[in-house]
Amino acid sequence: MDHLDDFADALVLVSTEGRVLAWNREAEALFGTPVAQALGRPFQELIGLPASGPTPWSAAAAAPDGRLRVDVQVVARDRPPLRVDLSVRMVPGAGEGPARFAICARDVTLLRCREQARVLATRFRGLLDAAPDALLIAGPEGRILLANREAQRLFGYGADEITGLAVDALVPAAVRGRHPAHRAAFFKDPGTRAMGAGRELSGLRRDGSEFPAEISLSPLDSDVGPLVAAAVRDVTERRRVEARFRGLLEAAPDAMVIVDEAGRIVLVNSQTERLFGYRREELLGQSVGLLIPEGRRAGHAAYRESYHANPVARPMGSGRDLAARRKDGSEFPAEISLSPLDTEEGRLVSAAVRDISERLRIADLKREAAVLAEGRRRAEEQSRHKSEFLANMSHELRTPLNSIVGFAELIHDGKVGPVNPEQREYLGDVLASARHLVQLINDLLDLSKVEAGRIELAPQRLELLALVNEVRDALRPLSRVRGLAIEVEIDPELRHVHGDPGRLRQVLWNYLSNAIKFTPEQGHVVVRAVLDAPAHFRLEVEDDGIGIAVEDQPRLFVSFQQLDAGAAKRHGGTGLGLALTRRLVEAMGGRVGLESAPGRGSRFFAVLPRDIRGMEGK
Amino acid sequence: MGQRVLVVDDNPANLKLLRAILRLAGYDVTTARDAEEAQVLLDQDVPRAILLDLQLPGVDGFTLARRLKAHDRFRAVPLMAVTAYAGDADERRARDAGCDDFVAKPIDTRALPERLARLLERSQ
Ligand SMILES: [Mg+2]
Numbered sequence: 117m118d119h120l121d122d123f124a125d126a127l128v129l130v131s132t133e134g135r136v137l138a139w140n141r142e143a144e145a146l147f148g149t150p151v152a153q154a155l156g157r158p159f160q161e162l163i164g165l166p167a168s169g170p171t172p173w174s175a176a177a178a179a180p181d182g183r184l185r186v187d188v189q190v191v192a193r194d195r196p197p198l199r200v201d202l203s204v205r206m207v208p209g210a211g212e213g214p215a216r217f218a219i220c221a222r223d224v225t226l227l228r229c230r231e232q233a234r235v236l237a238t239r240f241r242g243l244l245d246a247a248p249d250a251l252l253i254a255g256p257e258g259r260i261l262l263a264n265r266e267a268q269r270l271f272g273y274g275a276d277e278i279t280g281l282a283v284d285a286l287v288p289a290a291v292r293g294r295h296p297a298h299r300a301a302f303f304k305d306p307g308t309r310a311m312g313a314g315r316e317l318s319g320l321r322r323d324g325s326e327f328p329a330e331i332s333l334s335p336l337d338s339d340v341g342p343l344v345a346a347a348v349r350d351v352t353e354r355r356r357v358e359a360r361f362r363g364l365l366e367a368a369p370d371a372m373v374i375v376d377e378a379g380r381i382v383l384v385n386s387q388t389e390r391l392f393g394y395r396r397e398e399l400l401g402q403s404v405g406l407l408i409p410e411g412r413r414a415g416h417a418a419y420r421e422s423y424h425a426n427p428v429a430r431p432m433g434s435g436r437d438l439a440a441r442r443k444d445g446s447e448f449p450a451e452i453s454l455s456p457l458d459t460e461e462g463r464l465v466s467a468a469v470r471d472i473s474e475r476l477r478i479a480d481l482k483r484e485a486a487v488l489a490e491g492r493r494r495a496e497e498q499s500r501h502k503s504e505f506l507a508n509m510s511h512e513l514r515t516p517l518n519s520i521v522g523f524a525e526l527i528h529d530g531k532v533g534p535v536n537p538e539q540r541e542y543l544g545d546v547l548a549s550a551r552h553l554v555q556l557i558n559d560l561l562d563l564s565k566v567e568a569g570r571i572e573l574a575p576q577r578l579e580l581l582a583l584v585n586e587v588r589d590a591l592r593p594l595s596r597v598r599g600l601a602i603e604v605e606i607d608p609e610l611r612h613v614h615g616d617p618g619r620l621r622q623v624l625w626n627y628l629s630n631a632i633k634f635t636p637e638q639g640h641v642v643v644r645a646v647l648d649a650p651a652h653f654r655l656e657v658e659d660d661g662i663g664i665a666v667e668d669q670p671r672l673f674v675s676f677q678q679l680d681a682g683a684a685k686r687h688g689g690t691g692l693g694l695a696l697t698r699r700l701v702e703a704m705g706g707r708v709g710l711e712s713a714p715g716r717g718s719r720f721f722a723v724l725p726r727d728i729r730g731m732e733g734k
Numbered sequence: 735m736g737q738r739v740l741v742v743d744d745n746p747a748n749l750k751l752l753r754a755i756l757r758l759a760g761y762d763v764t765t766a767r768d769a770e771e772a773q774v775l776l777d778q779d780v781p782r783a784i785l786l787d788l789q790l791p792g793v794d795g796f797t798l799a800r801r802l803k804a805h806d807r808f809r810a811v812p813l814m815a816v817t818a819y820a821g822d823a824d825e826r827r828a829r830d831a832g833c834d835d836f837v838a839k840p841i842d843t844r845a846l847p848e849r850l851a852r853l854l855e856r857s858q
Contacts, residue, residue, distance in 0.1 A: 507821065511789065514818035518839035519747035522755070525843040531758050554840055561821065572822075 126221040129207075132214050134159045134171055146200070146223055148192040159219075163200070164191030172204045173217040182206030187224065189257060196282045196296070197257040199225040225259060229280040233261045236338060250348040253336060256303050258283045258296065261343065270350055272322035288320045302344060306335030319348060328355045330401075357459045358383050361466075370468040375404045377463055379420055391471060393443035407469075409441045420465075427456035427463065440469055448473050499568040506564045510557050517557075521550045559692040562622070566699035573616045573704060575729045580613055580653075581606045584643050587624045591632060599637045602628070606645045610653050614727040619700050620655075626693040627657035627720045634718070635661035648723050652706070656721035663714040673698040673708055697722070704728050736760040737854070738779065742772045742795070743787035743816070748839070752785060752816065759847035769793035780807060783854060788817040788828060796831040803832030812857040814850065816841060 120127050120140040126147070129138035139154040147154075149162050160167055165188065176184035183205050190200045203220040236253060244251045244264035250271070253262040263271075263278045271278065271286055283299070284292050319329040328351045336343040365372040365385035371392065374383035381399045389396055392407055399406065404420075405413045431453045440450040451472045457464040526532050528543035535543070565571050581604070588595075588602050595602055624643070631641045641659045648654040664672070672694050698708045701722045712718035739761045743749045746767070753763045764781065766772035768790050775781075784802070788795030795815065802808040812835070815828040820838040828836050835853050837846065 510820060511818040514820060514839045515745055515748065518818065518841060519745070519751050521840040522748075522751040522843050526751075526754060526758075529844065531843075532754070550840070558820070 128159060128219040128221065130159045130173060130217050130219060132173070132177070132216070134173060136162070137216060143221065146192075146198075146221060147190065148195050162192070163188070164197075172202050173206075173219070176204040176206050176217060177215065187228070196259075196284060198223055199228045199257060225257060226280040229255070229259045229261055232338075233279045236262045236343075239338075247347075250350070252283070252286075252346045252348065254283050254344050254346065256299075256342065258299050260286075267348065270321075270327075270348065271319065277322075286320055288318050288326050291318075299344075302333060302335075303342060306342065306344070308332070308334040319350070327352050330354075353459060354382065357457070357464070361457075368468065370470045373399075373404065373407065373467045373469060374457065375420075375465050375467065377424060377465075379404050379417065381406075382464055388469070391442075391469065392440070398443075404467075407440055409439050409447050412439065423454060423465065424463065427465070429453070429455035440471075449476055496568075503564050503568050503570065506561055510561050513557055514554070517550060517554060521547060521554070524550065556692060559696050563692060563696045563699060566696070566703055571619075571700065571703045573619065573728060575614050575616055575727075577612055577614055578617045578620075580610050580645055583617055583620060584624065584645070587621055587628060588643065591625070591628055594629065595632050595641070598632060598635070598639075600632060600635055600639055600641055602632075603640070603642045604644075605642060607647055607653075609647055610645050610726070613653060613724075614729050615724065616704065616728065619704060620724075623697050623700055623722055624655065624657070626697045627655075627722075630693065630720070631657045631659040631661065631718070635659040651726050652723050653726050654721050654723050656719050658717065658719040660717040663716050663718055664710070664712040665714050669710050669712065672710060694720075736762050737782035738762040738764065739783045739785060739850070740764050740766065740772065740775060740781040741785045741816075742766045742769070742790065742798070743785075744768060744790050745787070748787070751843075752841075755841075755843050755846055756785075756850070759850070761850075769795075769798045772798065776802075776808065780811060783812045783814065783850060783857075785814045785816050785850075786833065788815055788819055788824075796827060799828070799831040799833050810857065812853045814853055 120138060121142075123140060123142065126143035126145070127138070127140045128136060128143050130136055136154045136157055136159050139149075139151040141151075143154070144150055147162055149157075154162060158167070159165075160171060165171065172184055172186050172188070175186070176182055183203075185201070185203050187199060187201055190198045192198070201222045201224045203222075205218050207216045207218050209215050232255065240253070240262060241264075244253075244262065245266075247264060248266065250267035250269075251264045252260055252267050254260050260278055260281045260283060263273070263275075268275060268278055273281065284295050287295050317329045317331055318326045320326055330349045330351045332347050334345045334347075336345045361374065361383060362385075365374075365383065366387075368385060368387065371388035371390075372383075372385045373381060373388055376382050381402050381404055384396055384399050386396075388394075388399070392399075394406075405416065408416050431451070438450045438452055439447045440452075441447050448471050451470045453468050455466050457466050524543050524546045527535060528540055528547060530540075562571075584604050584606065588604060591602075628641070628643060635641055639660050641657065644654075644656050644658065646654050646656075674695060694708075701708045701724060704724055705728060706722055706724035708720070708722050710718060710720050739756060741749060741752045741756070741763060742765070743752065744767050749765050749767065753765055756763045761782075764775055764779075766775055769792060772784075786795045786799060790798070795817065799813055799815075802811065802813065813833045814835040814837060815825075815833040816837045816839065817824065817828065818839045819828070825836045825838075834857070835849065837849065
């Protein structure tokens with residue numbers, strides 16, 4: 117059948133089952149399979165038709181004249197799909213042999229393209245040529261049906277050359293192999309999409325040069341079947357800008373987001389990825405609204421417009437006005453500054469975004485600290501005023517008291533003439549009351565000092581026994597009048613302590629004078645000093661007096677401001693002495709306490725450090 | 735007549751009290767109610783001691799003490815502050831100003847003559 121090779125068309129002879137019986141040279145060229153491999157194989161398989169189901173030859177067999185003419189899409193191995201016109205004729209078998217089918221195949225891909233292109237051109241050409249981007253329309257075979265002027269210019273083809281061109285011719289050889297699979301996937305699930313989001317895409321010009329491209333695809337339903345429209349943008353300039361800015365952006369401390377006039381993100385640095393939680397490829401090409409809290413997007417769009425009308429570098433706002441949104445939906449206060457970037461591609465805007473939560477937090481803390489400091493300052497001032505007031509009061513009170521006490525004493529002592537016993541007794545009462553008043557004034561002054569933190573300690577090595585005896589002796593006139601015995605028991609280990617003798621004397625004086633006051637005549641009072649862990653000693657005054665009910669005990673040591681009049685009355689005086697004692701002991705790093713029961717006496721104590729050096733100024 | 739002492743106090747009752755106590759103790763007492771009056775008396779005669787109230791109208795006791803201690807004629811005269819300023823800090827201030835002794839009001843009438851006697855003894 118050598119003569120078959122003389123034909124200009126591809127000729128194939130197949131059996132009723134479709135097995136190839138003959139395959140001329142043109143068939144080899146058209147379908148890409150050598151005759152040796154084609155013979156005996158199912159024709160469907162060689163041209164990519166479904167293995168089962170109706171075939172052109174079975175249809176021809178069914179036709180009254182045994183002929184059929186049909187256009188099929190042929191997908192031969194490793195070849196772009198072709199549109200092929202098949203002319204099938206049933207040929208009776210030799211003798212009783214089964215029928216065979218002679219198939220004449222002609223590549224009509226270009227022909228069909230031109231036809232479709234003509235149809236499309238009448239509808240879309242004007243529209244397409246007006247577009248600034250390169251636009252291409254292709255069919256399922258991957259042939260270009262229509263390319264606008266910009267596409268022709270971009271790829272370097274004439275109008276006639278580009279129509280019918282395989283799309284693959286515009287794709288660099290390195291990625292051409294994967295392209296048919298992408299195309300098939302698109303037609304299987306058509307939808308508008310950006311190609312290769314985040315990946316570097318390239319276009320191939322006629323002269324073999326390549327350019328970085330950004331490509332978006334949209335499905336297009338047309339009279340000639342499903343098509344795809346591709347918008348191709350040469351992003352050489354943008355890449356150049358990127359390359360120019362990338363180093364700069366990465367060096368910036370802030371998240372940098374570069375946005376085009378339409379609000380699309382063109383470029384981000386890795387700080388942006390970290391701050392917003394998006395990967396770079398999730399941001400590129402997206403609206404900048406993605407990074408803005410939902411409620412603020414509309415306002416942002418309006419702002420962007422006004423910015424483009426007057427693009428100067430400026431802060432977009434400060435303080436709490438601005439917020440940004442992370443991928444997880446959380447928001448953070450931001451400070452944003454903008455500058456215009458004029459490029460050949462048009463005007464871009466560079467936004468530096470800084471998370472200022474920490475700064476606001478610190479500002480809040482500082483404000484709080486300032487408020488606290490102000491409060492403390494005021495409290496100190498108040499306390500100072502109180503101390504000054506009390507000091508002045510004390511002075512004012514002492515002046516008249518001086519002549520009351522002084523003259524009463526002179527008369528009482530008979531220095532200005534004879535006094536009878538009754539007068540002497542009454543003057544004694546005047547003196548006792550006046551001295552009580554003086555004591556109150558002293559305590560008040562001390563208490564205000566301790567409460568203002570102004571107590572000054574003067575630690576020194578001192579003999580505890582001597583100090584205790586001194587106080588006991590000073591109070592002897594009082595105790596003697598009441599017929600009380602005062603015993604002193606000091607642990608020999610406590611011969612010396614480091615303390616403030618004045619303050620210790622005051623503490624002991626208060627305890628001991630109270631004990632004397634509340635112990636019935638002929639009663640017993642013990643002043644005791646014992647060791648207390650770890651480096652303390654316990655100074656206590658025990659009496660066998662009336663004792664104090666448990667419910668009254670807690671009130672004894674409270675500050676005079678809190679003291680209620682009832683408790684003060686029950687326990688004589690104002691109780692200032694004990695409140696002062698507690699404050700003094702605490703100022704020395706110790707604590708006070710009381711063990712007592714009605715009818716069983718009381719034991720007032722103070723636990724104090726054996727050495728208060730280093731506590732001056734407390 | 736005993737030794738002459740000058741008492742300076744702006745409160746008439748206190749002045750009267752101190753005069754009474756000191757006369758009972760055998761002193762010859764002159765009194766002044768402020769620094770100016772005191773100065774007039776001091777110009778006439780140098781007393782054996784001065785009892786000085788600190789809170790005075792006009793020139794106060796601290797200032798008067800400093801002036802006296804800066805003056806050759808009076809430097810040796812013992813100064814006893816007798817004052818209603820009763821705090822430790824007040825005593826320090828008084829001593830810094832040149833007072834040789836310090837007695838807080840209300841004074842102890844029984845102890846004061848003794849105290850003055852000791853002060854005079856020390857300054858002999
Ligand atoms: Mg005065």
